[in-house]
Amino acid sequence: MSVPFIDLKAQYKTIKREVSEAIQRVLDSGQFILGPEVESLEQEIAGYCQTKFAVAVASGTDALELSLRSCGVGPGDEVITPAYGFIAAAEAIVTVGAVPVFVDIESATYTLDVSAIESKISTRTKAILPVHLYGHPCAMDPILAVAQRHSLRIIEDCAQAIGAMTGGRKVGGIGHIGCLSFYPTKNLGGYGDGGMVVTNDADIADQIRLLRGHGSRERYQHRMIGRNSRLDELQAAILRVKLRHLDSWNEARRNRALRYTQQFSKRPIPGLILPQELSGCRHVYHLYTLRTPQREAIQQRLAGLGVETQVAYPQPLTAQPALSPWIPKNCHWPSSEAICREVLSVPIYPELTAEQVDWVVETFFQALDKAG
Ligand SMILES: *Cc1c(COP(=O)(O)O)cnc(C)c1O
Numbered sequence: 001m002s003v004p005f006i007d008l009k010a011q012y013k014t015i016k017r018e019v020s021e022a023i024q025r026v027l028d029s030g031q032f033i034l035g036p037e038v039e040s041l042e043q044e045i046a047g048y049c050q051t052k053f054a055v056a057v058a059s060g061t062d063a064l065e066l067s068l069r070s071c072g073v074g075p076g077d078e079v080i081t082p083a084y085g086f087i088a089a090a091e092a093i094v095t096v097g098a099v100p101v102f103v104d105i106e107s108a109t110y111t112l113d114v115s116a117i118e119s120k121i122s123t124r125t126k127a128i129l130p131v132h133l134y135g136h137p138c139a140m141d142p143i144l145a146v147a148q149r150h151s152l153r154i155i156e157d158c159a160q161a162i163g164a165m166t167g168g169r170k171v172g173g174i175g176h177i178g179c180l181s182f183y184p185t186k187n188l189g190g191y192g193d194g195g196m197v198v199t200n201d202a203d204i205a206d207q208i209r210l211l212r213g214h215g216s217r218e219r220y221q222h223r224m225i226g227r228n229s230r231l232d233e234l235q236a237a238i239l240r241v242k243l244r245h246l247d248s249w250n251e252a253r254r255n256r257a258l259r260y261t262q263q264f265s266k267r268p269i270p271g272l273i274l275p276q277e278l279s280g281c282r283h284v285y286h287l288y289t290l291r292t293p294q295r296e297a298i299q300q301r302l303a304g305l306g307v308e309t310q311v312a313y314p315q316p317l318t319a320q321p322a323l324s325p326w327i328p329k330n331c332h333w334p335s336s337e338a339i340c341r342e343v344l345s346v347p348i349y350p351e352l353t354a355e356q357v358d359w360v361v362e363t364f365f366q367a368l369d370k371a372g
Helices: 008-029 038-048 061-069 088-095 142-147 202-212 235-265 296-302 321-326 334-339 354-371
Strands: 053-057 078-082 099-103 124-129 153-157 179-181 195-199 288-291 343-345
Touching: 008 153, 008 235, 038 053, 038 179, 038 195, 038 235, 053 061, 053 202, 061 088, 061 153, 061 179, 061 202, 078 088, 088 099, 088 321, 088 334, 099 321, 124 142, 142 153, 142 296, 195 202, 235 288, 296 343, 296 354
Parallel strands: 078 099, 078 124, 124 153, 153 179
Antiparallel strands: 053 195, 179 195, 288 343
């Protein structure tokens, strides 16, 4: 039995008819950019994320960058963000001319360590950019409290976490702005690039609309320098089909995660750390990422037995050459630096079968026995 890391074709098979109809509808309409499908998707995503507004953009990275600009973050400003995860948030901060200030993560959830935030706040700090990594929500209440004390904006990176909840609230609408990605492998993935900004703030929604379309409200009248960051009708129509399935897909991910945890727990394995869901939180398992000190040996043996895994992420952001100009000397992020040496993500997607989950765990045990 082979188990790929992700299988987008398996999902497509289950919605082929609905997708074909949606694509045909767009082709027949002759309208391809920012039309009725995008408007409907915006309303549906706002409803889903429990926010007043949603504005579609070209990618999750653009959502982050335009969100920062809509809050007036620019040269001379600092933005607090986790030291571990995907580079997009830090990249967006640098792209608008601001300085990313890296804070360590909590090892239980791989999200921002709130206790480490306050010591990094300066007079130049403008915003906090927490990332709901792997699909687990950040500790939003304490983040909101710190932000309030220091009058900071909160921009949530929800690229891996659409549908995740904490304290009964969906991520994205808890801070001032939430950023979504529709990259094909995400929990709600299109068949191309796409992203969305969600917010309860009418002014921010308005700013994002201006920024994504060359700073223009009426044709050839430009109020500000914006750019082209639009979503197309084909993606929007496809995403509307997929949004109808998102809750059941996220539920399926949670079931697979539960089965992994049950199967892995059958044997006591020294050093093995499984993902957790903190109480009051709803994890949507974009990834099922465990930790093991024997990662390299295990990954290799799993690959030999047809089980594909990934290391997300092999180093902290603070060790990325591209970010070195923004990394203060003699600074350490102990959790991030330790975790990146042990993390291993095993396959998880709604179409993964129980037998495949059992096989992954079985081969993992075999690999461990061989690795000694
Ligand atoms: C995928 C991802 C992004 C970027 O989204 P794109 O749509 O690929 O630009 C940002 N942050 C995180 C955590 C991601 O996983």
